Amino acid sequence: MVDPKSVQFQELVDELKAVVGDDNVLTSPVDxxxxxxxxxxxxLARPDLVVLPVSTHAVQAVVRLANKYRVPFTAxxxxxxxxxxxxxxxxxxxxVLTRMTKVISVExxxxIAxxxxxxxNSSISKACERYGLYFAPDPSSQKASTIGGNLAENSGGPHTLKYGTTLNHVAGAKVVLPDGSVxxxxxxxxxxxxxxxxxxFVGSEGTLGVATEVTVRLTPKAESxxxxxxxxxxxxxxxQAVSDIVAAGVVPAAMEMIDQLTLQSVENAHQLGLNSEAGALLIVELDGARAAIEVERAVVIRCVDQRAAFGVKWAADAGEREAIWKARKSAFGALGRIAPHAYVLDGVIPRSKLAEAIYGIAEIGRQHEVLIANVYHAGDGNLHPALLYHQDNEAEVVRVMKAGRExxxxxxxxxxxxxxxxxxGVEKVVAMPFVFSESELRAMGWLREAFDPSGLCNPGKVLPNPKSCGESGARPLLRHRLSC
Ligand SMILES: Cc1cc2nc3c(=O)[nH]c(=O)nc-3n(C[C@H](O)[C@H](O)[C@H](O)COP(=O)(O)OP(=O)(O)OC[C@H]3O[C@@H](n4cnc5c(N)ncnc54)[C@H](O)[C@@H]3O)c2cc1C
Structure with a gap:
């Protein structure tokens, strides 16, 4: 690895500027x-420099220079x-790929597009709107997150329950491989x-190359x-209502739930007129042919009534639908009113174990004195407990990390x-052996090495190595300074 203070590093910076232009290479500590x-x-770990290319050709040149100077690169x-x-x-x-924003073609x-x-993510749906088509994966971050990030994380969203994740909606990708070939x-x-x-490649978290263009599959908008x-x-x-709905044979487009703490934060932040005294808020969305939806709607009403639902409301129009979704999609941002930082977990459980998981998470929070707000992709059994903390309170950070691990x-x-x-990413790298055997991890390592024998492409992510516990990178991360 080249020392950022060396003459060689300055040569790298000069060569990068020649490729992407002076304005597209950042080196000042503030930047x-x-x-x-x-x-x-x-x-937290600062890069030594930031490069913002605008074309596949420029990305390729940057990756080639990274290889020439043996400098790690992370998309x-x-x-x-x-x-x-x-x-x-x-x-x-x-x-950084945020200057590569062109919609190249819509067919x-x-x-496809x-x-x-x-x-x-949302700009793709916008570009296709006039054809009655949209891009189905909808992470709650969709107004900001990029299709490159969605591809690399195999992102889902509230509608994953019916439509699947990014993998199910991608046809092809142009990729600069770690050696600089396209x-x-x-x-x-x-x-x-x-x-x-x-x-x-989908879901490989930037460890197998850098995507530059993606061909996505589009979905026709539902009749109703x-x-x-x-x-x-x-x-x-x-x-329990969520389980009942699925057991009754209905697969809604989305079933999302937030707990009382989250509900109160959202209401305080946005004054949507929500009932913040309730223990939980559930959103169910049905889509498809009008006749089928009428039948499914009756089933949903029966299931929620049986579980003591109250304040049930169906959106009368697109505006009301948007307001309902705001309660869910603004949830993480609203938690900033309680604490400046949130460690958002992403555990998955079988849907039938939801109640057990909820009790368990609350108990872990109590034991470690950590405030936990919960957002659930309830239909998928995908839980997002948000562990709230202040970064400068080291004791609290340690408790948060322990609770997160548990x-x-x-x-x-x-x-x-x-x-x-x-x-x-880096967050769960030490937890990989919880779910994968040594031989499974070794097989993943071989695959990665086949793509990236030089080990320069997003190193230290996804697969644990002997150094993952304690010192996983060249930079001492907060979690490694405080505990392991
Ligand atoms: C408020 C909030 C809500 C969220 N809701 C959801 C949700 O509902 N569902 C969900 O799945 N996620 C969600 N996320 C997580 C996040 O938005 C997704 O993981 C998203 O796909 C990341 O996109 P990004 O452009 O920000 O990628 P980044 O964070 O910049 O990068 C993510 C990963 O992708 C790699 N990468 C980025 N671009 C490329 C590329 N071109 N080629 C190769 N690798 C690349 C990076 O190296 C990194 O490993 C949420 C996040 C926030 C803050």
């Missing part, structure tokens, strides 16, 4: 500080990730032949959409897993 973490703020989209995936824990280049007859990777995985048609390298909001005396009762263990012990959609 670099902006890129020292993503949405997971327990892990970065909007930095909304919640597992430290874009954090440069080994230093080096933060390769409504083929239900090709975009540069810096396009935001390739295309997948294509524009279904079932491209050969080994499924697109499948390997019905959105319901209901309150419950407790999250357990809401969770919650993940709880999810795994209940038959679930570490992550539903936020990825492993």
């Amino acid at each position: 670099l500080a902006v890129y020292q973490c993503d949405g997971e703020t327990l892990d 970065r989209g909007a930095g909304t990730g919640l597992s430290g995936g874009a954090t440069t824990i080994m230093g080096g280049i933060s390769l 409504p007859d083929n239900f 090709t975009v540069q990777v810096g396009a935001t 390739t295309i995985f997948g294509g524009k048609v279904r079932d491209a032949l050969g080994l499924d390298l697109l499948g390997v 959409v019905e959105t319901m909001l209901a309150y419950f005396p407790s999250v357990e009762m809401g969770g 919650i993940l263990e709880l999810c795994v012990n209940l038959g679930g897993t570490l992550s539903g959609e936020h990825g492993i």
Whole structure:
């Protein structure tokens, strides 16, 4: 690794500027500080420099220079990730793709669009709106997060329950491989032949190369959409209603729940007229043919009534639907009113274990004296407990990390897993052996080495190595300074 104070490093900076222009290379400490973490703020590590290319050709040149000077590089989209995936824990280049925002083509007859990777998730749907099409994966960060980040994390969202994750909606990707060569995985048609390298790349968290363009599959808008909001005396009762709905044979487009603490924060922040005395708020969305929805709606009403729902309201129009979704999609931001930092977990459990998980998480919070707000993709059993803390209170940070680890263990012990959609990044790297055997991890390591034998592409992420506990990178992260 080149010393950032060396003459050689200055030569790298000069060569990068020649490729992408002076304005697209940042080196001042103030500029670099902006890129020292993503949405997971327990892990802070400044890059040595930030490069903002605007084309595949420029990304390729940057990756080639990183190889020439043996400097690590880490792709970065909007930095909304919640597992430290874009954090440069080994230093080096933060390769920021947010200036690559072009919608290259929309092919409504083929239900596909090709975009540069810096396009935001919601800008894709916007570009296709006039054709009655949209991009189905909808992370709550969709107004900011990029399709490159969505691809790398295999992101989901509230509508994953019915529509699946990003993987189910991507046809192809143009990728700069870690050695600087350019390739295309997948294509524009279904079932491209050969080994499924697109499948390997999606969800690889920036460790197998840098995507520069993505061809996404578009979904026709449903004939009819019905959105319901209901309150419950407790999250357990809401969770039981969710199980009942699925057991009755209805697969809604989305079933999302927030607990009382989150509900109160959202109401304080946005004054949406929500009942913040309720134990939980559940949103159920149905979509499809009008006749089918009428039947499903009756089933949903019966199921929520049986679990003591109150204040049940169906959106009368698009404006009311948007207001209902605001209660859910603004949840994490609203928690900032309680504490400046939130460690958002992403555990998955079998849906039938929801009540057990809820009790367990509350108990862990009590034991470690950590305030926990809960947001659930309830239909998928994907839990987002947000552990609230102040970064300068070291004792609190240690308690938060311990509680976080125990919650993940709880999810795994209940038959679930570490992550539903936020990825492993650096945050959960030491927890990988909870779910994967040595031989499974070794096989993943071989795959990674085949793509990146020099080990320069987003090093220190996803796969644990002997140094992952204690000192995982060239930079001492907060979590490693305080505990392990
Ligand atoms: C308020 C909030 C709500 C959220 N809600 C959801 C949700 O509902 N569902 C969900 O799944 N996630 C959610 N997230 C997490 C996050 O938004 C997603 O993981 C998102 O896909 C990250 O996109 P990004 O552009 O910010 O990527 P970044 O955070 O910049 O990067 C994420 C990872 O992708 C890699 N990467 C980025 N671009 C590329 C590229 N072009 N090629 C290769 N690798 C690349 C990075 O190296 C890193 O490992 C939420 C986050 C926040 C803050």
